[in-house]
Amino acid sequence: MEQLRKSKQRDAILNNLKNRYDHPTAMELFLSVRNEIPSLSLGTLYRNLSQLCENGTIISLSSGGEEHFDANVNQHYHLKCNSCGRYYDLPSPPIEALAKACSADFMGKITGYTLIFYGTCEECFSQ
């Protein structure tokens, strides 16, 4: 990969994502970063998100619909609410069996995994 040059747009995108705890879609992020850089182009957003995913600075979540993004790259799990569609962090410690599966005998090679739980979030559940 070529070296990444400094760019105001990429910094703004990454900072915005780091300062929020929802897991925004590209469009949600776009609308928000636009408050800071009104000239931001949607193509620029997508290009930078994909670069940031590529080099492991952020991760992307998806399961059926649009992609959602998360600047927390520490191993953690998510709940996707079937009712409101939002993604939430789950306060669960890393599941050991999953790490084991990655190092287990297998003629190929496992390098990682994504785990998404489904259900109803607290807010929707209490209504």
Added chain:
Amino acid sequence: MEQLRKSKQRDAILNNLKNRYDHPTAMELFLSVRNEIPSLSLGTLYRNLSQLCENGTIISLSSGGEEHFDANVNQHYHLKCNSCGRYYDLPSPPIEALAKACSADFMGKITGYTLIFYGTCEECFSQ
């Protein structure tokens, strides 16, 4: 939900999916079922796949790209090969910690999960 009427198209789609062990996309399935029913419409395929997912007869896998479908609804895990993009079944027993997570204390409610491993499949790995 309304009762499902019998339909030749839905039967053909489901049978086709049951008789294969890859995890086809909608388009792959479409091309295959068309050999049997040349007049099959793509809209019909999508409508039926979504009905079959809805009532739990099949499941869908996705992680970034298109949806893939699987007629095996028993709990099992998948490997998505980063090299060729295919999905494979992994011969791993259900992971207990995941079932536990589903019944654990949580102010909302967890009803299920999807777990997809990433890596390199045997075929790609040996090349």
Added chain:
DNA sequence: TATAATAACGATAATGATTACTGTTACTGA
């Protein structure tokens, strides 16, 4: 510090998977 190479940009067109619409066909219960 000036400058040449090119990464990154904004704007916009293109792609491609999925969904919606419409007039017709064919199950199914009465």
Added chain:
DNA sequence: TCAGTAACAGTAATCATTATCGTTATTATA
């Protein structure tokens, strides 16, 4: 047998994402 309507084929529309293109800005080097 037939009325009601789920399902169909064909096709248009949607919408997230990617590609293209001419311009701008970063950066290494003269």
